[in-house]
Amino acid sequence: MADSAQLVIGIDGGATNTVAVLADARTGAALARGEGGPSNIQATGVESALRELNAAVVAAFKAAGLHRGPVAAAALGLAGVDRSEGLDVIRGWADLVQLSDKLTIANDATLLFAAGTPEGWGLAVIAGTGSIAFTLDAHGKDARAGGWGYLMGDEGSAFRIGLLGLRAACRAADNIGERTALLPTYLKALGSNDPREFIPAVYRGKWDKAAIAALAPLVLTAAASGDAIATAIFEQEARELALTAAGAVAAGGLSRDGIPVALAGGLLLESEMFRNCFLCELGACGISPSSVGLVDDPVVGAVVLARRLLSR
Structure with missing residues (x-):
């Protein structure tokens, strides 16, 4: 060709x-x-x-x-x-x-409906560096919740989890609150034995937004090992992401029962533990998915949408 x-x-x-x-x-x-x-x-x-x-x-x-x-x-x-x-x-x-x-x-997020739901409508949730939830009904009406960015929102995102883990490590360094494995874990990731090195790492740019988001798996690993602080962060953010999804469903006026769901973003796709916790919290919000599609390559949905333009 x-x-x-x-x-x-x-x-x-x-x-x-x-x-x-x-x-x-x-x-x-x-x-x-x-x-x-x-x-x-x-x-x-x-x-x-x-x-x-x-x-x-x-x-x-x-x-x-x-x-x-x-x-x-x-x-x-x-x-x-x-x-x-x-x-x-x-x-x-x-x-x-x-x-x-x-x-x-x-x-x-609109790509997810084309790539991850049976009929191109439903609830789409992205949790990667940031987070957002969209709904699209069968008539093309859309709604959303989240997507406020890392300063104002992004609950349930990798950045948010990585940041909360960092904050917990700093509090542990000050001997405030419960001890957590996140302090030595984050220090190892930084390549330092001095918690005060977190300051230049964050404020002088070595640990930018993407780098902090990349720390999220460390929190999830610590949670899987039974660390109470890491577990609390992980469960809180799964709950917050579910609330965001429920907000999108309410805004779109979709039925909470039997809604197709498409999930994307590294956090939801790569951590089965986080994904399962999110789906459990989604159920606690009264939302019952009819299907759950994992979209690891949303650009496939873009190709579908481009071809639809020709069919019109």
Whole structure:
């Protein structure tokens, strides 16, 4: 295949990375994949986000051995584009690079409905570096809860768990409260024996948002080993994520009984313990899933949405 007009492109962009997949417009078969850095315009800024979007598209065409050109249709699921100005920025970029005449842009959570629910509607929950919950009903009406970012929310996210673990380690260093294995565990991760080294690590940037999120598995491991502080953090954040999901269901006016659920994000996909606890807390909120789909590659949903544009 040598003609970009015979292809669609699906793009999934979030707080950690950006993935672009070129696929056969007729069959949906993936042809090539390209990746870039984070493209959340609210978190990284417009210039950086557009640069990484472009890098992912360029890499996909290069991997396909094709000259870059307009594709038959494009679907972009991007974190941080819920506000109209965000959509306008992305549309402007897409027009500038002549991505496609047929284009759809929405929040990255929308990809989960296409990839992880039987009929393309239900409840979608992402818990990775950040967290958010979306609902989409059978008529296309959407609602959301969460997604406030790491300063104002992101309950049940890897960043939140990593941060609470760090706070607990600092309190333990001050001999305040219950002892916890998180202090020596975090010190080992830092490569230091001095808890005061947490200060420059965090405030001078060695432990940025992504690095703190990457500490979440240490909290979950400590919880699995019976550490009371780590267990409390883990259970609290699973409960908070379930409350966020329940908030989205209420906002969307969907039935709590028999709702299809799609889950994504490293925290939910990679930790069975956290996922099971979240689903248990979801039940405690009165929500009974009819199905639970794990979406480890949301960009598949973007390809589905791009092909739907052609069928219309």
